Amino acid sequence: MKLIVMIKTLLGFAPNCEKVNAFLADYMDGTLPEKTAKQFEDHIDMCKCCGPYFEQYRETIDMTRCCGEVKLPEELVEHTLTFLRKNAK
Numbered sequence: 001m002k003l004i005v006m007i008k009t010l011l012g013f014a015p016n017c018e019k020v021n022a023f024l025a026d027y028m029d030g031t032l033p034e035k036t037a038k039q040f041e042d043h044i045d046m047c048k049c050c051g052p053y054f055e056q057y058r059e060t061i062d063m064t065r066c067c068g069e070v071k072l073p074e075e076l077v078e079h080t081l082t083f084l085r086k087n088a089k
């Protein structure tokens, strides 16, 4: 299976590293057409450079998503508001 993808890539039937990297953002957004997404996954699967790179990229995205949901502790908000009110006088 992997050999087929490799041959396809060499012949230009499947996206090469450069194209796959261009697809990355769209793939994460889920806006890639199904067929292209499949080609993307096949490439990530067999490519020694894009595989680890993609993993790292995905981890970074997950981290960002996680941190984006962190809420400020109420105490900190209250403290900041008190501080601002004091300084506003």
Ligand SMILES: [Zn+2]
Binding pocket: 016, 017, 018, 020, 043, 047, 048, 049, 050, 051
């Ligand atoms: Zn690659």
